[in-house]
Amino acid sequence: MTTDDPFHWRAGVLYAEDVSCEQLAQRFGTPLYVYSRAALESAYRAFDEAFAELPHRVCFAVKANSNLAVLQTLARAGSGFDIVSGGELARVLAAGGDPAGIVFSGVGKAREEMAAALDAGIGCFNIESVAELDLLDRTARDKGMSAPVALRVNPDVDPKTHPYIATGLAQSKFGIAIADAPALYAEAMQRPGLQVVGLACHIGSQLLDLDPFEDALDRLLELAGQLQAQGVPLAHLDIGGGLGVRYGDELPPSPAAYAARLKPKLAATGLAVHLEPGRAIAANAGLLLTRVHYLKASSARNFAIVDAAMNDLLRPALYDAWQEIVAVHPHNGEDEQLLYDIVGPVCESGDFLGKQRPLALRADDLLAVRGAGAYGFVMASNYNTRPRPAEVLVDGGNEHLARARETLEDLMRGEQLLPEAGNG
């Protein structure tokens, strides 16, 4: 097996590393998320090696895939982590991640989340507003601590991506305007509860062009120079995540090309570099297996009604995202290819995984939705009281049940019926 191709065909059947997807579906049921350990590791290494000449830290964006076994795999490979909640902090710690390698992003950190992260000894808080700066200072001082901070600035560049996942424009809720940063750094340096260590930005996700990254970096570097002249002791620059992946016909730059474009300018600063890739590490290390329940033809459309739905994989419904759908054991040549809309059992017209896909299908066929390792399971819900899928991590010829399928008991846990009505 080549690690570049964790999901490949053997004798006409789709394999995950050395395990047949048909076998996985039979053993664990469907819908089923399947991840490849080798693919996770090689994607992590691609970033790590691309930045090897510089002092750097790759902090996997946990929001992309927060399964404990996935985090553990990356922690063992040496990854740091970018978290956005106390929940993600708990997961990274449970998975054996090094607290010093954690950066805490997000616009709305609560006091308890800050306190937990301080107790854990995380590497950096990326602060996004004056009010947040103030709360972190007070929270740290109450503990007799000093919190390592970077300010996340908003470089106001257009990442040319889907508007829901563009974060670096002036009208976005994220970050601090570059013009406001020098005063805020001066303020942060006055605060005994804060220790300034870096400068951060993140401009958006699924970026396929390197120009916006370079534009953002230019603005960041200009600001960094200004801050250093002002006496701000910067130790690192956090350039965020956002590198896109190939779902269909996109041609995303490789981590090596991304690094090659940014490295000369980064090297000149002498600062350490932090990265926060999520999708580029996990997306193509995973797929979602789903079985065809029924085929149904109307005058306008052929539908394949499958057992996975928008609650299991939300990206198509939410962003109109295109992810490749393949038959695990295609019977091309035997059956006619038709254009199918691949839809789930949820009662919404927006419940689809793909539209107008040329496939030769029969009921009970197994399909795989590719590119589902990032923003897949993590965005799943229980809408329509549907238990969330199981997750399996494949490692060579071994399969590890990384998360059991939810049960209806799991779904009703914590709910209570009303007490019996009194009869007097």
Ligand code: LLP
């Ligand atoms: N750092 C910060 C501060 C972020 O907000 C994000 C993603 C990342 C890093 C990781 O970005 P990545 O390398 O994965 O592009 N649910 C959407 C994606 C939302 C991304 C939000 N922030 C989707 O399914 O396309």
